[in-house]
Amino acid sequence: MKRLSGTRSAGFSYYLREGVRGIFVHGFMSFAAITVIAACLLITATFGLVAYNIDLLIKDLEKQSEIVVYIDDSVSREDAVKLGDQIRALDNVQSAEFVTKEQLFDDYLAGLGSDAYVMEGLKDDNPLRDSYRVTMKDVSKHAETVAALEKVAGVASSSSSKEVSDRLIQIRRVTNLISYTLIAMLGAVGIFIISNTVKLAMFARKEEIAIMKMVGATNHFIRAPFVIEGILLGLSAAALSFFLQWAVYGYITKQLTAGTAILSMLPFAAFWKPLALVLLAAGLVLGVGGSTVTIRKFLKV
Amino acid sequence: MVNLQEVYKTYDNGTKALKGVTLKIENGEFVFVVGPSGSGKSTIVKLLVAEIRPTSGKAEINGFDIGSLRQREIPYMRRTVGVVFQDFRLIENKTVYENVAFVMRAVGAPPRVIKKRVPYVLDLVGVLHKARRLPSELSGGEQQRVAIARALVNNPDVVLADEPTGNLDPARSLELMMLFEKINALGTTVIVVTHERELVDQFEKRVVAIDGGMVISDRTGGYYTRDGLEVEL
Numbered sequence: 053m054k055r056l057s058g059t060r061s062a063g064f065s066y067y068l069r070e071g072v073r074g075i076f077v078h079g080f081m082s083f084a085a086i087t088v089i090a091a092c093l094l095i096t097a098t099f100g101l102v103a104y105n106i107d108l109l110i111k112d113l114e115k116q117s118e119i120v121v122y123i124d125d126s127v128s129r130e131d132a133v134k135l136g137d138q139i140r141a142l143d144n145v146q147s148a149e150f151v152t153k154e155q156l157f158d159d160y161l162a163g164l165g166s167d168a169y170v171m172e173g174l175k176d177d178n179p180l181r182d183s184y185r186v187t188m189k190d191v192s193k194h195a196e197t198v199a200a201l202e203k204v205a206g207v208a209s210s211s212s213s214k215e216v217s218d219r220l221i222q223i224r225r226v227t228n229l230i231s232y233t234l235i236a237m238l239g240a241v242g243i244f245i246i247s248n249t250v251k252l253a254m255f256a257r258k259e260e261i262a263i264m265k266m267v268g269a270t271n272h273f274i275r276a277p278f279v280i281e282g283i284l285l286g287l288s289a290a291a292l293s294f295f296l297q298w299a300v301y302g303y304i305t306k307q308l309t310a311g312t313a314i315l316s317m318l319p320f321a322a323f324w325k326p327l328a329l330v331l332l333a334a335g336l337v338l339g340v341g342g343s344t345v346t347i348r349k350f351l352k353v
Numbered sequence: 354m355v356n357l358q359e360v361y362k363t364y365d366n367g368t369k370a371l372k373g374v375t376l377k378i379e380n381g382e383f384v385f386v387v388g389p390s391g392s393g394k395s396t397i398v399k400l401l402v403a404e405i406r407p408t409s410g411k412a413e414i415n416g417f418d419i420g421s422l423r424q425r426e427i428p429y430m431r432r433t434v435g436v437v438f439q440d441f442r443l444i445e446n447k448t449v450y451e452n453v454a455f456v457m458r459a460v461g462a463p464p465r466v467i468k469k470r471v472p473y474v475l476d477l478v479g480v481l482h483k484a485r486r487l488p489s490e491l492s493g494g495e496q497q498r499v500a501i502a503r504a505l506v507n508n509p510d511v512v513l514a515d516e517p518t519g520n521l522d523p524a525r526s527l528e529l530m531m532l533f534e535k536i537n538a539l540g541t542t543v544i545v546v547t548h549e550r551e552l553v554d555q556f557e558k559r560v561v562a563i564d565g566g567m568v569i570s571d572r573t574g575g576y577y578t579r580d581g582l583e584v585e586l
């Protein structure tokens with residue numbers, strides 16, 4: 053008998069076909085695995101996106117590095133204007149724009165729009181103060197600059213977006229912590245589920261595997277269909293979680309931004325591509341991880 | 354070629370299965386390995402497919418040294434040995450054709466080679482007309498023929514049959530042995546491990562008798578001990 057010459061590795065189409073077959077051998081288990089992993093990815097991605105939005109908000113606030121310095125009521129308009137030179141002479145001050153209290157009141161009325169008539173009566177008894185809008189050269193020296201500004205004689209107080217920004221940074225720390233914990237926990241859950249599904253598929257084909265080993269199939273050949281099965285489960289879950297995320301994110305955006313202008317969230321369209329890539333990569337990692345763990349244990353290869 | 358030199362095998366539980374077996378089987382030979390249950394036959398089979406390794410001594414098959422074989426070399430060694438089991442071990446949900454074709458795929462044979470080779474081998478063992486059937490639709494004899502086709506399809510140097518007639522009636526067993534003769538005539542070394550003396554006695558072949566983990570007789574034709582007495586089975 054003539055010796056066979058062909059000993060190249062089996063084609064990818066074979067592995068793919070066998071991998072797909074593995075999924076359908078335990079159809080319900082595969083469905084359950086995809087659903088649970090998709091839920092894990094969805095929860096993690098939701099927290100990730102919230103954290104990302106908070107991050108953007110903080111950066112946005114940091115850009116608006118303007119400090120408003122209020123001038124004491126006892127200081128005359130003339131002296132108040134002169135204070136501008138002192139303020140501009142400070143170290144980290146880029147510019148200081150004088151805003152009269154009348155101007156401020158008008159701006160305030162303009163912001164109220166059609167409701168402005170409510171405040172019209174206060175125009176003659178303006179409760180606001182003259183102020184300077186100060187911008188900084190270096191935003192990171194915010195605290196020092198505020199301290200220096202408040203030391204200037206005639207300055208009553210200052211306000212900036214720093215407080216909001218600080219609060220958001222705290223929230224971001226919490227959401228980041230939750231996100232990382234979730235990634236670790238739900239990642240482990242995902243690997244466990246894929247590994248169990250692949251284990252079932254391997255049990256179903258135990259005899260086949262034993263025969264394959266006996267006829268000289270390489271470990272790679274035996275392993276590949278199961279890895280493909282794991283990857284397909286992971287990728288399907290990623291795709292499912294992407295579409296769920298689309299819906300969930302829309303809902304969250306609607307709930308969080310309703311009635312407030314402070315919380316603006318990025319539209320889904322702005323990040324769907326990187327999100328899809330991240331989810332697919334996570335699905336891939338879970339698929340490869342889950343199946344490899346099982347195969348190593350099961351085949352002892 | 355099979356070359357066992359003073360092979361000892363002691364299992365983890367202390368059982369001494371082989372006690373200095375020396376056995377040489379040249380290419381193209383047809384050999385019966387006989388012996389009662391617990392004689393060490395199965396250990397020799399396991400050794401020849403690298404399922405176990407010798408505790409001491411040298412065990413060589415088709416140029417592979419079983420004692421020093423690396424784990425990743427085992428598949429390549431096994432491709433040179435076609436194994437036939439007593440219980441056929443066919444995959445129930447695959448057709449006869451698929452059962453044979455998949456072992457070719459397992460060693461990376463290209464599809465066009467598989468398409469040509471599988472019908473040829475099925476025809477050789479006489480089950481080509483059952484190619485589209487499932488194993489459960491076949492008789493025991495036919496199933497064993499499919500198993501032989503599977504063992505042959507990758508063109509091994511040695512066909513190793515472990516009690517291949519254990520589940521067959523005498524007439525089918527005889528037919529199967531004649532098939533092994535045919536395979537041997539085509540140039541493949543055939544080793545049949547069995548305890549069925551009537552069957553062995555019908556062929557004028559080399560018979561290696563094993564008992565108590567040792568080769569007690571090695572001669573052509575019949576079932577003899579070292580002293581010329583017949584082995585009690």
